[in-house]
Amino acid sequence: MIYLTDGTRDGFLTAFLAAWGDEEAVLLPKNKRPLGPCVEIVPDPKRAQKALCRFRELDGGCMRELDRLLRCGDEGHIQTAFRYLLLIAKRGGPVRGMLSHPDVLKAEQALRRVAHEIDRMKGFVRFSESASGALYAPLSPDNDIVDILARHFQKRLPEYPFVLHDVKRKKAAVWDGEHLFLAPLEKAEVMLSADEDGWQTLWKTYYSAVNIPSRERLRQQRGYLPVRYRKFMTEFQ
Amino acid sequence: MISEEKLKILTESAKYDVSCSSSGSGRTNGGGMGNAAPAGCCHSFTPDGRCISLLKILLSNRCIYSCRYCPNRADADVPRASATPEEIAELTLDFYKRNYIEGLFLSSAVEKTPDFTMERLLAAVRLLRTKYRFHGYIHLKGIPRADAGLVSEAAKYADRMSYNLELPTEASLKLLAPQKSTESLLSPMRQLVKEKAEFKEEHKKGHFLPAGQTTQLIVGASPEPDSRIVRLSEALYHKMGLKRVYYSSYVPVVQDSLLPTLPVGQLREHRLYQADWLLRFYGFTAEEIAPEGENLPLEYDPKCAWALRNPQCFPVEVNTAPLEMLLRVPGIGGRGAYKITEARRYAALDFGDLKRMRIVLKRAKHFITCKGKYLGAKDERAVKGLLALGARQDEARQMSLFDEPERWSLGGADSAGVLVGAAILGGAGSAGGAGEGRMLSPAVWLLGTRETALAALTGEL
The missing domain is CATH 3.20.20.70 (Aldolase class I)
Structure with missing residues (x-):
C-alpha cells in the first residue's frame, strides 16, 4: 500500500504507525501522489508523540536523524526515513553502525548530503545590506535547511536583523534581533544601502586578485563550489 | 572605505x-x-x-x-x-x-x-x-x-x-x-x-x-x-x-x-x-x-609506496585487522576504516559490501582479503605495475567489477591532471576542518562520527 504524508514529523510518525507491519508499504509525500490506491494520512499528534517517545527509548539520536531526513530534498527521502526507522523498531535499538545494510546505507548517505549542504551553505550564503541595515540573502538549497542556517547566523550576528530567503520553497527564516521565525515569502523587494554597491565591488576585486591564474583548476573549483550554488553569490554576478 | x-x-x-x-x-x-x-x-x-x-x-x-x-x-x-x-x-x-x-x-x-x-x-x-x-x-x-x-x-x-x-x-x-x-x-x-x-x-x-x-x-x-x-x-x-x-x-x-x-x-x-x-x-x-x-616517489602515493616496500604486512583481512592496520591499507582512509570497523561488528563483510559502502577498492583490493578471498593482482610486480601513476589505463577498465568513481584516482587518461586537480592545492584545510589539528592517534580520530572526531580535535579548547 502507498501512504501519503504531509512531510511533518507528526505526519510521518502517524504514517509510520499505519504502515508498520505492511511488508510492501511505501511512504510518499502528498504532492507526489501516484495513480492508483493510496491512503492519505492525517497527522495525529497524540499517537505521533507516543511513537516519538518510544523511538527515543530505542535510540536517543534517531529523532534528530529523522528531522534531517525529512528535510532531505532527494526523491524518495520519506521512504528512506521509513525503512531506517523500521529497522530500528525491528531490532529494538540503534542501527547506524550497520553500514553494510542497504537501508542504513541509504539513510546515512542522505544524512551526509543534508549535513554537507548545511556546512557548505554556512559559507556560501551572501548577505546584502538593506537601507534599514537589515541583511538579506536569497538562496535555493537542495534540502530544506533554511531554519538551521538561520540559527547559525543568529549566533554569529546577533545584533543584525536578517532574512534568509529560500527562493525555491518560497519561505524565509527571519531574525528580527529578538525572535527567530519562519514565514512564507514569495518575493522580496530590497532597497540596498548606499554603501552596498561599493562593498560588493571590493569583494569582487578581492576575489579576482587572490586567484593565482597560472594554477587554474576549474574542475576542482566546481567540485567544491558546484555551479548551482553560484547563482546568488556576489562574486559570480 | x-x-x-x-x-x-x-x-x-x-x-x-x-x-x-x-x-x-x-x-x-x-x-x-x-x-x-x-x-x-x-x-x-x-x-x-x-x-x-x-x-x-x-x-x-x-x-x-x-x-x-x-x-x-x-x-x-x-x-x-x-x-x-x-x-x-x-x-x-x-x-x-x-x-x-x-x-x-x-x-x-x-x-x-x-x-x-x-x-x-x-x-x-x-x-x-x-x-x-x-x-x-x-x-x-x-x-x-x-x-x-x-x-x-x-x-x-x-x-x-x-x-x-x-x-x-x-x-x-x-x-x-x-x-x-x-x-x-x-x-x-x-x-x-x-x-x-x-x-x-x-x-x-x-x-x-x-x-x-x-x-x-x-x-x-x-x-x-x-x-x-x-x-x-x-x-x-x-x-x-x-x-x-x-x-x-x-x-x-x-x-x-x-x-x-x-x-x-x-x-x-x-x-x-x-x-x-x-x-x-x-x-x-x-x-x-x-x-x-x-x-x-612521484609515481605512487606515499602510503602505497610504503605498502610496496613492506609486502610482508599484506594482505590484511578486512574483517579482523585492527584499526591501525586498516589505516595503512592504500586506498582506505580514515572514513573508510571507521566504516569498516563499525559495519563488521554486525556482519562479516565481503567485497560487495565494501563497494556498497563506497570504499574505494582500486588500490585497496591488492592489499586486503574479505572472508579470506583475494581479488588483487597475483604477484608483487604486477601490483607495482598496476598502481604506478599513469600506467594502468587499460587495467582500470578490466577491473571494473568493483571500480568506483574515485576522486583521487591514480590512473586515467591525463593522470597527472586528475591527480593535481584533486590535490589539495595549498589550501589543504579547504576540504573541511576535519583535516585540521594536532597529532592525533588514529583511535581518537576515528572514535565515532565526524562530530565527535571534531570534538576530539578541538577538545583542547
Missing part, C-alpha cells in the same frame, strides 16, 4: 601564502560581531581551486628585506601600498557581515623595522577585538625579530599565529633570505608555545592562541630532499605542537640567478601533503614515509 587599487595590491602580494584554514577556535559571540566555527568554514573557491576562508591581506607590501624568492622584496619593481589598521578593520567587518569571509588573515612586509610592523599589526587586531568587539577568526603573521612583548600581546587577540620557516635548512635560508635566520623564526614560536602553556595553567577561561601555530615551507626553491622536509614537519608537530605545516611548491614570480626558473611540479607538493596526513592521522613516522636522503 579602502580603495580598490590598494586592496588589489595588498591582496596580490598576500596570495602566495597558502595557509587558508579557519579551524581550531571555538571563540563565541559575547556581544558585537562574529564567532568562530571549530571546524572552519570555506566561503568561496577561486578558479585555482583554492578556498577563500579568511580575508588574506597584507597591511603593507613595502619591504626592507630582500628575500630572493619573494615578489615584494625591497629591490623588486612592483606597485607598493600600505593600509591603515582602521582601513583593515573596517574592511574585515563589512566583508564579515555579508558572510564573504570567516575572518582575517593579516600579514605584512617588514616596513621600516620589525617592531614598527608588528606594532601596526597589533593595532589592527586590537582595534577589531576591543573597539569593534569582533569575535571572528583572526590569523596573524608574526614578524621575525620583533619585540617579544609585542608578540605576546598580539597572541592575546589572535586565534592563530604563524611564522613561515619558508626553507627547510639554515643554509638555504642564508642563501635566499639573508636577513632571516632559523633562530629568528623558531624563538618566537617557542616563546608562544611556552606562554600558551602558562596561560592555560593560570586561566580556565579566556583565549590565548586557541588555534595554535602553523608554518609554511617553500618546496623546490632549495635543494633539500623530501625526506628532510618530512622529518622537519614531524619534529615541528611533535616538539613545537604545531597545528599544521603548509607546503607551497615554488612559483617563480621573480627572476634570480640563485633560483630555479621553472615552477616546481605540483605533484611533489601534493605528495608532501599526503605524507603530512600520514604523519598526523595515520600513525606513520617520517622514517617509514621517506627513507633518509630520498624524495617521495
